[in-house]
Amino acid sequence: MTVTDERSTAAGPEVGRSRLRKEDQRLITGRTRWTDNIVLPGMLHAAMVRSPFAHANIRSIETEVAEQAPGVITVVTGADVKDTQGAVATAWPITTDQKTPDHLPIAIERVACAGEIVAVVVARTAAEARDAAELVDVDYEELPAILDGREAAEDAVLAHPSLGTNTSAVWRLDSAESGTGGNVEEEIAKARTDGIVIEREYRQQRLIPSFMEPRSTVVDPTGEQVTVWTSTQVPHLLRFLIAATTGMSESKIRVIAPDVGGGFGGKLQTTAEEFATLAAARRVGKPVKYTETRSESLVSGHHGRDQYQRLTLAASKDGTVTALKVDLIANLGAYVGLVGGGTPVLGAWMFNGIYKFKAYQFNLRTVLTNTTWVDAYRGAGRPEATFAIERIMDELAAELGADPLEIRERNWITHEEFPFASVAGMTYDSGNYEAATARAKELFDYDGLRREQQERRDRKDPVQLGIGVSTFTEMCGLAPSRVLGSLNYGAGGWEHASIRMLPTGKVEVITGTSPHGQGHETAWSQIAADRLGVPFEDIEVLHGDTQIAPRGLDTYGSRSLVVGGEAVVRAADKVVEKAKLVAAHLLEANAEDLDFSGGRFTVKGTDQGIGITEVAAAQFTSHNLAEGMESGIDADATFDPVTFSFPHGTHLCAMEVDTETGGTRMRRYVAVDDIGQVVNPLIVQGQVHGGLVQGIAQALWEEAVFDEQGTLVTGSFVDYTLPTAADTISFLTDNTTSPSTTNTLGTKGVGEAGCIASTPAVVNAIVDALRPLGIDDVRMPCTPERVWTAIQSAGASAGGEVSGGAQPHFDEDAPNQDGPEPGAAEAGQKGADQ
Amino acid sequence: MIPVQFDYAAPTTLQEALGVLAEAGEDAKVIAGGQSLLPILRMRLNAPEKVVDLGRIEELRGITDEGSHLVIGAMTTYADVLASSAVRDHAALLVEAVKTVADPQIRHRGTVGGALVHADPAGDVGAPALALGAEFVITGPGGERTVPADEFFRDLFETAVGEGELLTRIRVPKHTGWGAHYEKFVRVAHQWSIVAVGATVRVDGGSIAEARVGLTNMGSTPLRATAVEQALVGRPATEEAVREACAAAAEGTDPPSDLNGSADYRRHLATVLTRRAVLAAAGA
């Protein structure tokens, strides 16, 4: 595809135009304010001393030797700052009796996962801090660790002994109880006698968000306000939580998210590192910077997914679905994160997908383990749900010997049925599954590939072909504040925007969302340009600083455009309303007689008019305002959505499976997404492509693995196999458009769509290729070894645990590592020695 | 990812380098392309007091034709190998293997010598060097010695190069006119080989006259599948005949078990990949 930047001089609206992103030059060249680029006068550097043990009591911490090391200013332990360090909080206790272990930024008595911070070394240079961190001598008493979510549910070993159980919360949604559908058990019982019941267990492996920019924090405590620059998705939430947990006055805290290099939910967190850096900086009274290494990022930034899913699907004999029952165990890791247990809860409204179930039940148990904490990761709860329903719909099709698209069509909501009240209690705003599917089939050459599949089967080709389907929906636009309130969430879901009309004709759009690579500056400019009739280039979008954008709830959950973009629309409309009064006075006309279009107010039926930027200048001088009129046409707006919006799409994937090696190769991938009105098709393509790769990566490549001691084996990108462009193919993407009814522009979210939809499409394709061999599942990631093992056992095994540890590619012993006895590298080496 | 502080020396001649090494003793570490050493230093898996850079020693870099052999200087980069028509014509297997190493950035810095001395069993140049019967010229304070390929690789990350010594060049017997293929099996493109097989064969009148097969990551050192090599001689280059000969590819191997595959799976892969490599090398 060639990308052309359509100039703003071209006629027509900005919205819908494939604008190149105005922020890209600085982001891509790196000549910008990444947190780690920030250098302050007198700034010191921090290094973290982290626990190598998954679970241990801290007997003592010896800091003297480190404190004598060159350049070291101080070593801060949790005990040193126990009254001021604050806490890493959760915003969403999903039940009133949820067990939430205290999460101290710097652990004091006990560590509950490897990588937890036990001390902070502050030195003149980052190298000196790192050197001295190795001189801090921590005496640990190792405790038994529990790592697996399902085992944790049995409480044989406790992640936090004082809690008495590993279960954090039990949460349930039942359609009969909530009056949104029938009784699940009755429907399943009925299907057991005269219908079809399909029962499956799926595993959502643990993933690591792997944002490009490692997390970094700079704290300057020397001003009247303490300023915190940090690579976060949530500067506003961080400011609030620093105040709430450290006792600092909120008005004394300024948080800035400068340019942030990706997050994918991984920076939807207030982190131990942020609080530890803050505590250290306040203690030494000087600016302190901390930037994590990639290895630290992988072990201590929160992980994603990690669920055991048990599903029971009931259907009548003709394949009409009747009931779905979901039993989930979600591993939260050692602590309940910001969204924490709420992440799997977000799946509660999505397991039913686009299908018309009569009865539905969702049972969730969240458990604590001695592993890295788990929280939101692109899609947060919805990819897990979509995977389960889209996998099991294929199983239903296989049971009936029907085409998976036919089975879906038999059960999905038709386009005439919108708005549709789902069995889980959500109202889907709009959609057209038929249209998206028809377009996807056409782009994919569905019938042609099915023919090829048959031919390969007939000639027993060692390379088999499979076709995978995913007809997904998701809910985005977190979130109606009222709904969040009813779910016990600790904050609202509104979003804010302000527009400042500068006297020189330029415009500042201030948004409470906090972009970290999505392109808000471009999209918001397009929206404001249309609403105000000013050139795209004349608009500056400001964000991510609690002093500049004081009101906001930040960026996650595909909310920025549908909630934050709508706030921009409303603020712009208010500006026009205010400007109209000034214009009316200047034009000596009645406001009712003015039209506004293309940035000009004109008096109906005359050629008299004035531009909105001239009005801005006039209100600046205020030389000639109407009697009693307040100067100023700037405006603010806060938008709180009434409901979610529901993007959807049909994704089709063809995979070749080499039955001799178990290796897989993607042949074709088609994604037709309906995300309502598109503001910038180029940005949408970027979001879809990136999302697809992340979802495909879950299906094929990525998994966070711990060894028996709880050491992260996939602790670097050598072993955590993140794909690159070389591993992907050119995707065929297109859109159908069912405008959302929940906001003025008719937009739906797109940030997570690709990631939500693609995982089941890929796994369905692999299973489809192998189905004639009696195989009905391959565990993710579908590594060649797992695929091959499944083939060998002809379906008896779906490819279980991976064997062994990481293979070392670097030989030397680890002179500076006081790891647990057989560390990750050694475990791998042993494997190699056998 | 900050290494422990070290001193740095960049000698310009081999003699000078050997002198610096002799003086620094076991506290010194040689750096070639740095593609393995730098990660080791940055992860603080090693903390040498002195790093001796071979990058300015001209005599260690380059490829020369010595009649029956090609001589490849230790500091010759992967990119140099790929650009060399001599290597392509006379040791095609090396080119095929080097093509698969990592990515272009790494291929422009990483060196043949560094890779061989690093001796990662998952590295891609060891098995081809072994299969081609390369000789390794090692230079130390006492002068030069030449070690045959089957004595060079000692164990995991261990070679015949001793403390204070340098690998200076390898001598590769010419395999002019031999077909070659390196079949590398990975999950993502930039990965080290899970298993790889390098095969180079001389086809004469439709049947295989001579064959050399090297296995990557099937033990603690690169291995040669001599049983397969012998079984291939005289066979037609057909799928069936080659399949039979390659069935024993994993015999005598001792592959690792790790995240990417169990030992059994690797043994299975070795037989499949050997067949594919041989067939491709034979142009079948």
Ligand SMILES: Cc1cc2nc3c(=O)[nH]c(=O)nc-3n(C[C@H](O)[C@H](O)[C@H](O)COP(=O)(O)OP(=O)(O)OC[C@H]3O[C@@H](n4cnc5c(N)ncnc54)[C@H](O)[C@@H]3O)c2cc1C
């Ligand atoms: C991301 C990544 C991916 C990679 N993927 C692959 C891959 O797919 N396949 C593959 O084969 N390799 C791969 N590598 C490793 C790469 O090939 C290295 O370049 C190679 O292993 C080392 O070569 P070097 O010149 O960089 O050596 P260095 O890293 O400089 O040195 C390696 C070791 O050899 C010693 N040494 C170097 N030269 C000499 C000499 N002349 N005499 C004595 N000792 C010496 C050094 O002291 C050190 O111990 C990868 C590396 C990275 C970083």
